[in-house]
Amino acid sequence: MIINETYSLSNGVKIPKIGLGTWQVKDGDEVYKSVLAALRNGYRHIDTAQGYQNEKGVGQAVRDSGVPRQEIFVTSKLESDIKTYEGAKEAFKNTLKELGFEYLDLFLIHAPWPWSNMGQNCDEGNVLAYKAMEELYNEGLIRAIGVSNFEQKHLENILNNTDIVPHVNQIGYFIGLDQSETINYCEERNIFIEAYSPLGIGFLLSNTDIKQVADKYHKSSAQICIRYLLQKNVAPLPKSVNEHRIIQNKEVDFKISDEDMAFLDTIKGDPRRWD
Ligand code: A2P
DSSP: OGGGOEEEOTTSOEEESSOEEOTTOOTTHHHHHHHHHHHHTTOOEEEOOGGGTOHHHHHHHHHHSSSOGGGOEEEEEEOTTOOSHHHHHHHHHHHHHHHTOSOEEEEEEOOSSOGGGTTOOOHHHHHHHHHHHHHHHHTTSEEEEEEESOOHHHHHHHHHHOSSOOSEEEEEOOTTOOOHHHHHHHHHTTOEEEEESTTGGGGGGGOHHHHHHHHHHTOOHHHHHHHHHHTTTOEEOOBOSOHHHHHHHHOOOSOOOHHHHHHHHTOOOOOOOOO
16 A cells, blocks of 8 residues: 555655645644544654644654654754754754654755745855754764755755755645756756645645546545656655545555546646635
């Protein structure tokens, strides 16, 4: 079953193919129940971030789940406005404290620039933060390190100025969103791609072309969106706070034909709305 399968990162660390996303899930009861439901149903990969402000609930659920810590792959991300060496070290310490963990599986720079100033050139700060992460990695406190929302130019800066090629780049990726430039660059350098918002934060589910493919396979549109990404050899991170959807999103042990993949590739556009 796909929920038990893993990909291998460039350093040999195994990462479960499907992860539970937790962006916009509230700390406390909401995230706690979502993570517990996922773990109860076989998920072994949970994605959080300092910026989501729910690390505490994620950690509590992992620790209460009864599943051994080492069987669960947990990712967190450095707050987007922290672009210093000391700041990154301090923030990582706090992440471990919030999660209640001895170590983290994957730590990412959340974005190349602060969310409050998208597009700002933070090349120097990204290198400083990444160097702090390299040290934490070498100390054994993090099993893999990487970045998120990085385009080629941001990655080039890291590759030119640091020692460890990022193991992961987590990007927004779903049917219709063309990420080929970043993906090609990453694939050539063995940087693994994770796909956040695999359902286009839910907006893809009303796409009639996707629905048509879903009906043909007797699957839901969500399952087509997730399966599509798996056939692109990336790790989708679907978010849900409903157990029946959490279950549905892992039931993707079917194959979309090459012909239907090609049809899904013709869909273009980003349906996300932020209201
Ligand atoms: P909810 O959390 O209420 O279940 P994305 O992963 O692209 O960010 O999309 C997340 C959105 O899609 C959330 O609003 C989530 O709602 C919804 N969602 C997740 N899985 C499903 C599903 N299988 N069917 C319908 N909606 C889903």
